[in-house]
Amino acid sequence: MVVSNSPDWTLLIKNVKREDAGLYECQIQTEPVQQRFIRLSITEAYSMIPGGPDLHVKQGSSLRLECQLIASTETPSFIFWYREGRMINYDDEPGVKVEATKNGSILVVDKVKLSHGANYTCSPSNAKPAYIMIHVIEEEEKPAAMHGGDRRNATSRASINVMLIFLTSLGIRISNQLRLRHTCVT
DSSP states (O other), X not given: OEEEETTEEEEOOOSXXXXXXXXXXXXXXXXXXXXXXXXEOOOOOEEEOTTOSEEEEETTSOEEEEEEEESOSSXXXXXXXXXXXXXXXXXXXXXEEEEEETTEEEEEESSOOGGGOSEEEEEETTSBOEEEEEEEEOOOOSOGGGSSSOHHHHHHHHHHHHHHHHHHHHHHHHHHHHHHHHHHHO
C-alpha cells in the first residue's frame, strides 16, 4: 500500500512474507526522472529455548523455561506455550505461570512433578516456534541406607575380613616358627 504524506510518499507492506524481498524503485516524475532503488531483505524471526533440545529436571525442583525471540523486528501480539500440543497459558494449574518479557516469554513451574515431563513448545505470533523435551528424574523414596544395604555394616564386615586374614597369617607364622624350633630341638 502506498501512503501519501504530502509531499512524501511511503510504501507500507503489511504481513511481510519472504516473497516480498527484492529490489524496489521509487521514482519521481521530474525532468530528468529521479529514481531511487531500495533492496528489501527479509529476515525470518525464530524463537529459542536455551537448554534444549532435551532438559533433565529433578522431581520437586523448580523449572524455568525462557522463550527468546531472535531476529524479531516487532513485539509479538502473543506467545503461547504448549505442553504436548495443548496450550497452557491460561490453565489454572497450581505452581505453573507464564510471564511476558521484553524479548519473549518465561514459563515457570514451582515444584516439578512427574506429569510435567513432556514436550514443550513456545509459539510466538511473529516467529518460528521452539521446542524442548523435559525429562523428570524421579526422586528416590527409600532412605539411602536401604540402597545396597547399610554402608556401616559393609565397612564392619570388611574390617573383620582384614582382621581374620591378619590373624590367619600371624597364626601360620607362629606355627611355622614352632615347627622350626621343634625340628632344631630333636
